[in-house]
Amino acid sequence: MSTLRVMTFNIRGAYHDDGVNRWEQRAGLNVETILRHTPDLIGFQELQHGNLEVYQKRLTEYAYALGPRAFNEEPHEYNAIFWKPSRLTMLAQGGFWLSETPEEYSSSWNAGCVRVAHWESFHLLDANIKLLHINTHLDHASEQARVEGARLILQRLPLLCHEQEPVILTGDFNCEPASPPYSLFLEGGFVDTYQSADNKHSNTFHDFGRITPVTGDLVEKNTMRIDWILQRDRKNIFTPSSCTIIHDARLPLYPSDHYPLITDFIVRPRG
Template sequence: MHTLRIMSFNIRGAHHQQDGLNIWEQRALLNIETIRSCDPDLIGFQELQLENLNMYQHHLTEYESLLGLRAADSEPYEYVAIFWKPARLTLLKAGSFWLSEMPQTFAKGWDAACIRVANWAHFRVVESEKELLHYNTHLDHVSERARRGGVQLILQRLTSMPESRLPIVVTGDFNCSPNSFVYRLFQEHGFVDTYLAAGKSDNLNAPTFHDFGCSLVSKEEGKGWEQRIDWILLRDKQELLQVRLSEIVRDAKPPLYPSDHYPVISEILLE
């Protein structure tokens, strides 16, 4: 038996000078400390920009990375990057596409506010020779139509891949709640939410977006769970994997936070 630790983390890009105390220069080491404490083997990052990448390449030398296509037309650019430990995973194949009606063209899709991308990688687990497919994405924060179109495109691409028979992990900031059409669409295509599969539940303590400790949703309104917008999803038709645990990682040193999102970490048991 072997385990894989998988993380999804919207890290808040480095070029947001309006973040006050929580600008990247002041929270970068706390961000890295949080990643190290979780010790993931595989990471799906959202909002990674070049200054974030420089820090990670300096401090997280045990990882290799795949940036994929960029989601901005000028510096500092932005990527839904995949990082992995080559000691645990061997990269076999990879690809990337824009979430739009023309996925090979740099363009916004379905009235999205921003350019959006999906990045994928096909890995072999070093110890067991088992293989898996990882998709990482960041859906639009404004347009519901763009979120639906993006997920439908991802699922269409998955279905057409010969690797679709493999266990598939999807990480991302989906910018919608577990009560959304997007979430149900993943369920209809056989994906399970590792957070719920590990025995957790959606409640007032479940949000992953917190806006540096100042959540935009009032818990008094009973809607805190609706900000659980960062998920790790799993589809395993061969039943080779088992969800061992899943946590929303709330590491912080208020008023300093690693990001405006909490990362999610899931541990998967490989038979």
């Protein structure tokens, strides 16, 4: 029996004017949060070069791949995947744009900006199994773009892995559970690990403390639990043992305007 700890984390790009929570002020806390929780596999959203420069110096036990860029001009933005080579070997990687022309830099369906999906195929060394990790960020402005983006990810799955291969899907989905994209993923065989761990509803986006944790009560604007770790696992190899929203902060500093989410899996290979 093995374990795997997976994190999804929208880190808020390095080039925003966020006052006291600008990247230069919160970068140390951001890295401390990641290192304290020691994930084996991370799906980052909104990673920009300024974030990457810090991670290259501080997250030295991780390998990484950036995937397709979400902006064609500086500052480029990526749905990067980081992993521990001591636990995982990367076998293949790729990505596609969430649009009607997914092989080229593009957007569709009234999306507010260009969106991408980044995938990595891994060998989990101590369990001797293969898994697929997809990391994405659905559109914030257009429900049609979120729905069609979810459909495209599901349509691409047969091209990326065998039906019986475990799939872990991380991301900022910019919509709540029970939304149309969420329902599409569940209809496609995915399970919400936060629900599997019997958690109560809570928010993951907090806008640097303007939205209270745990209850999701409003302070300035509406939000939902929009960051998810989903899994599709036909052979029941990965069992979520816990799924936690991480509320690390050192007020008035936060690691990001989103709380990271961590799922711990128990891995039981089956013949």
